[in-house]
Amino acid sequence: MFVRKELQRLRDSIDNLDAALVHLLAERFKCTQEVGRLKAEYQLPPADPAREAAQIRRLRALAEESKLDPVFAERFLNFIIAEVVRHHELIASNHAAAKRD
Numbered sequence: 001m002f003v004r005k006e007l008q009r010l011r012d013s014i015d016n017l018d019a020a021l022v023h024l025l026a027e028r029f030k031c032t033q034e035v036g037r038l039k040a041e042y043q044l045p046p047a048d049p050a051r052e053a054a055q056i057r058r059l060r061a062l063a064e065e066s067k068l069d070p071v072f073a074e075r076f077l078n079f080i081i082a083e084v085v086r087h088h089e090l091i092a093s094n095h096a097a098a099k100r101d
């Protein structure tokens with residue numbers, strides 16, 4: 001009985017945290033979509049390796065401070081950024097196609 005209750009209590013918190021993560025990611029992607037539109041309009045490259053290196057340095061330090069595996073934090077950020085760059089490329093090609101038409 002104890003184990004069932006304890007497992008449910010922890011799973012309830014996990015569900016809340018997963019919901020928060022989805023909301024945070026949705027807000028982050030809203031910002032990056034705007035960045036993508038700006039970059040397309042001003043013909044800036046989709047990826048900015050210097051900015052990414054600074055973000056990775058910062059997140060690895062934050063992860064260490066909060067006892068999260070920094071390797072995981074870096075992989076997670078790279079996973080998100082790869083998707084953002086893919087969106088930026090799509091926005092740029094749609095923008096270029098709209099200008100041609």
Ligand SMILES: O=C(O)C(=O)C[C@]1(C(=O)O)C=C[C@@H](O)C=C1
Pocket residue numbers: 032035036046047048049051052055080081084085088
């Ligand atoms: O800051 C930018 O220039 C972005 O396009 C956003 C972002 C990110 O998702 O944080 C994505 C791609 C870049 O390479 C760097 C950072």
